[in-house]
Amino acid sequence: MNRSDVNASADTLFAASAWHAPGDGPRYLQLSRHIADAIKDGTLREGERLPAERDLADLADVSRVTVRRAVAELVRSGLIAQRRGAGSFVTGTAPRTEQSLSTLVSFTENMKARGRISTSRVLGRGLHAPSPDEMMALGLSPARQVARLERLRSADGTPMAIERSSLPADVLPDPGAVETSLYEVLRRRGQAPGRAVQRVTAVNVTGPDAELLCLPENTAILRIDRTGYLDSGRPVEFTRGFYRSDFYDFVSELRPDRE
Incomplete structure (x- = not known):
């Protein structure tokens, strides 16, 4: 991966075993919280790009709709910014x-x-x-x-x-x-x-x-x-x-x- 890509092992970070717990709420919210925690603890750094929607769905073993909803939550909270034609990027702690x-x-x-x-x-x-x-x-x-x-x-x-x-x-x-x-x-x-x-x-x-x-x-x-x-x-x-x-x-x- 280059410098603008996720620097952690995507296979490990986004694998369902790393974030999904049966009975702990909707999958999109669990995935969203997991990515948010990775941003806050520095695993995902400001400026890094998340995998493309299709790739993230494959890694997390969920549908693309689930990924879309999870990313939407992160955008709403200011932790992720979406740039048309470029992808989804970590913004960090959402400076206001x-x-x-x-x-x-x-x-x-x-x-x-x-x-x-x-x-x-x-x-x-x-x-x-x-x-x-x-x-x-x-x-x-x-x-x-x-x-x-x-x-x-x-x-x-x-x-x-x-x-x-x-x-x-x-x-x-x-x-x-x-x-x-x-x-x-x-x-x-x-x-x-x-x-x-x-x-x-x-x-x-x-x-x-x-x-x-x-x-x-x-x-x-x-x-x-x-x-x-x-x-x-x-x-x-x-x-x-x-x-x-x-x-x-x-x-x-x-x-x-x-x-």
């Missing part, structure tokens, strides 16, 4: 990212402050007629246009969030100008929000969004709707973001209300 709900900061800036490398994959962008939600959030008439920007945000190669942003076309006339940080482009144009209102909701991810975030269907994630305003009070940004709850903690500071 804190983001303040009381500070207006971009994803790029937040990752940089934590020493992590952020990347963006543009899923779509362009100028469009506004939807009813965009008209309401941004105070636009049907005759105006909005710039839309949809991106998959990753940190150190792990998908973290999907962000779908809408802005008045006069605020962002060329969505193609955004390479990594939207706020950086807006600051250069003197159109960056000075404040924002956010609403946080728990939702279950499905379909293409689940695939993009490398999560099983119906995994609980965080949806944040943010409307950003200029100091003048004009709304200039409406972003709906979907964030992995296994990696993100959103925090806020509370102070006494003094009359």
